[in-house]
Amino acid sequence: MARQLSKSDLMLFLRHPAWLWLKKFEPAKLPQIDANTQAIFDMGFRFEAYAEQLFSDGQRITGDYFEKDRVTARLLATGAQTLFQAKFTAPDNTACLSDVMVRVGGDEFDLYEIKVSTKAKPEHTWDLAFQKRTIEACGYRVRKAAVVHVNGQYVRNGDIDVMALTGITDVTDEVNATMPALEPKIKAAFEVITSGERPDISPRYASYGGFYDWMPIYKKLTGEVPEDSVLNLARLNQPLAASFEEQGIAKIQDIPAEVISTLAPAQQMQIAATKTKQVRIDNAAVGTFMQSIQFPIYFLDYETAADAVPLYDGTKPYQQVTIQYSLHILDAPGKELRHTEFLWTEPSNPIPALIAQLKNDIGPAGSVVVWYKSFECGRHTEMDEMYPEHASFLLDLNKRVIDLIDPFQQQLYVDYRFGGSASIKKVLPILAPDLSYKELGIQDGGSAQHSYMRAVFGDMPAEESKQVFADLLVYCALDTMAMVRIYEVLDEVVAGTSGTQPSLFV
Numbered sequence: 001m002a003r004q005l006s007k008s009d010l011m012l013f014l015r016h017p018a019w020l021w022l023k024k025f026e027p028a029k030l031p032q033i034d035a036n037t038q039a040i041f042d043m044g045f046r047f048e049a050y051a052e053q054l055f056s057d058g059q060r061i062t063g064d065y066f067e068k069d070r071v072t073a074r075l076l077a078t079g080a081q082t083l084f085q086a087k088f089t090a091p092d093n094t095a096c097l098s099d100v101m102v103r104v105g106g107d108e109f110d111l112y113e114i115k116v117s118t119k120a121k122p123e124h125t126w127d128l129a130f131q132k133r134t135i136e137a138c139g140y141r142v143r144k145a146a147v148v149h150v151n152g153q154y155v156r157n158g159d160i161d162v163m164a165l166t167g168i169t170d171v172t173d174e175v176n177a178t179m180p181a182l183e184p185k186i187k188a189a190f191e192v193i194t195s196g197e198r199p200d201i202s203p204r205y206a207s208y209g210g211f212y213d214w215m216p217i218y219k220k221l222t223g224e225v226p227e228d229s230v231l232n233l234a235r236l237n238q239p240l241a242a243s244f245e246e247q248g249i250a251k252i253q254d255i256p257a258e259v260i261s262t263l264a265p266a267q268q269m270q271i272a273a274t275k276t277k278q279v280r281i282d283n284a285a286v287g288t289f290m291q292s293i294q295f296p297i298y299f300l301d302y303e304t305a306a307d308a309v310p311l312y313d314g315t316k317p318y319q320q321v322t323i324q325y326s327l328h329i330l331d332a333p334g335k336e337l338r339h340t341e342f343l344w345t346e347p348s349n350p351i352p353a354l355i356a357q358l359k360n361d362i363g364p365a366g367s368v369v370v371w372y373k374s375f376e377c378g379r380h381t382e383m384d385e386m387y388p389e390h391a392s393f394l395l396d397l398n399k400r401v402i403d404l405i406d407p408f409q410q411q412l413y414v415d416y417r418f419g420g421s422a423s424i425k426k427v428l429p430i431l432a433p434d435l436s437y438k439e440l441g442i443q444d445g446g447s448a449q450h451s452y453m454r455a456v457f458g459d460m461p462a463e464e465s466k467q468v469f470a471d472l473l474v475y476c477a478l479d480t481m482a483m484v485r486i487y488e489v490l491d492e493v494v495a496g497t498s499g500t501q502p503s504l505f506v
Contacts, residue, residue, distance in 0.1 A: 003093065009023070014210075021199055042454075052100065054148065056082070059084065060085055069089050082103070089134075089138070090133075098131050099114045100148070108140070109142055125171055125175055156315055165310075232252070252270070255271055280413075295333070296366035300369065300370050303449070304321055304449065306318050322383070324343045325342050325354070326341045339480075359393060367402045370401055371483055372405050
């Protein structure tokens with residue numbers, strides 16, 4: 001049987017030609033679907049169920065993929081007006097499933113692609129252009145092409161208002177303008193899936209947002225990447241990666257001065273640290289930062305739940321609603337560290353109970369130490385908007401926030417092993433190697449959110465949910481303990497007892 005080229009195949013080809021080849025010939029070399037990816041899929045399915053309510057009397061085509069063509073043709077021949085997941089295979093073996101097609105007269109239809117984004121994107125135009133081409137090759141006509149997407153400004157109040165939740169963007173003109181460029185793309189994609197030779201895997205050929213997702217695959221395909229490889233340069237993008245390849249620059253320390261001068265300060269500092277393999281600390285600036293932290297110190301970390309379809313009244317699509325916190329408290333130098341925590345395990349709005357406990361846990365004085373304050377401060381602002389009666393408390397917290405990321409983000413403390421990153425997942429293994437996320441049941445924020453959504457809003461068995469809640473408590477507590485340990489390291493640096501040999505830099 002001749003190979004079919006589906007619209008998902010074409011979209012993968014556009015992101016990187018070698019990605020499509022691997023899918024067809026060596027799928028085991030591609031990453032397995034992880035919790036973060038599955039969460040996106042699940043969110044898309046939930047939004048799609050609501051978006052389909054915009055179209056009355058729609059018939060969903062289910063069953064075997066290769067049988068769907070015949071079912072689609074039969075339903076259309078018998079006068080079906082609206083179909084979900086209609087299947088078409090053109091004579092040249094291009095094939096597509098269409099989210100929604102609505103008959104507007106005779107054999108003419110409007111196409112709607114349901115996307116969980118908040119706007120129509122360029123790649124959606126390619127998707128719909130491929131569908132239009134395939135459907136018209138099967139003898140039908142497409143009058144209009146549109147994207148059904150999330151309305152990011154919708155605020156839930158009671159039952160979901162589908163009309164308010166969704167937005168529809170007509171992209172017919174964009175699709176028609178794309179049609180001439182589509183043919184060479186399809187031809188090239190067919191050449192990939194019929195070839196025994198893998199295309200060049202260089203990141204320079206990634207496009208349509210595929211670069212950052214392709215990089216882990218590329219590194220896996222090429223074997224262990226040296227620590228000083230230019231592929232590990234912070235904020236590496238496609239043009240820069242292509243430039244390094246063209247110039248034959250493989251190591252960070254080999255990047256020429258004229259290129260370094262064009263890079264961001266964080267990248268320049270990473271290059272300098274990699275060349276010297278030294279820890280570089282601005283002792284005076286770190287000391288000033290540490291003096292800004294006042295006792296009692298509250299080390300605070302939030303975990304959140306979010307969905308394209310707002311979870312609670314008063315929230316918007318994708319709003320990060322705080323469902324958990326961990327709080328380590330250091331009352332004074334030398335005092336024993338205290339810990340308290342909160343986790344909401346019901347499908348109802350967690351914010352009232354969270355604020356009530358937070359008021360009991362955090363006193364009226366002292367610094368609130370977080371990692372990347374825009375996140376925690378953003379949650380306080382949103383809670384204030386939802387419950388203005390707590391405004392004085394929540395906004396006061398924001399005034400007291402100290403961001404522990406600052407010494408690392410501002411390059412006051414630089415270690416080449418951070419890889420140019422100020423992420424706590426990069427800093428912690430270097431400064432406190434005995435603390436690790438690797439053995440935890442939940443190891444990152446994306447997994448935490450996905451697991452919570454399944455445990456609270458899904459059909460997860462009770463015992464499994466119980467384990468998820470236990471894992472969430474351990475994960476969040478490690479986030480705040482990590483901040484405590486990093487704070488202690490900085491304190492030792494200022495006191496000159498860290499064992500690190502700092503060097504002042506400008």
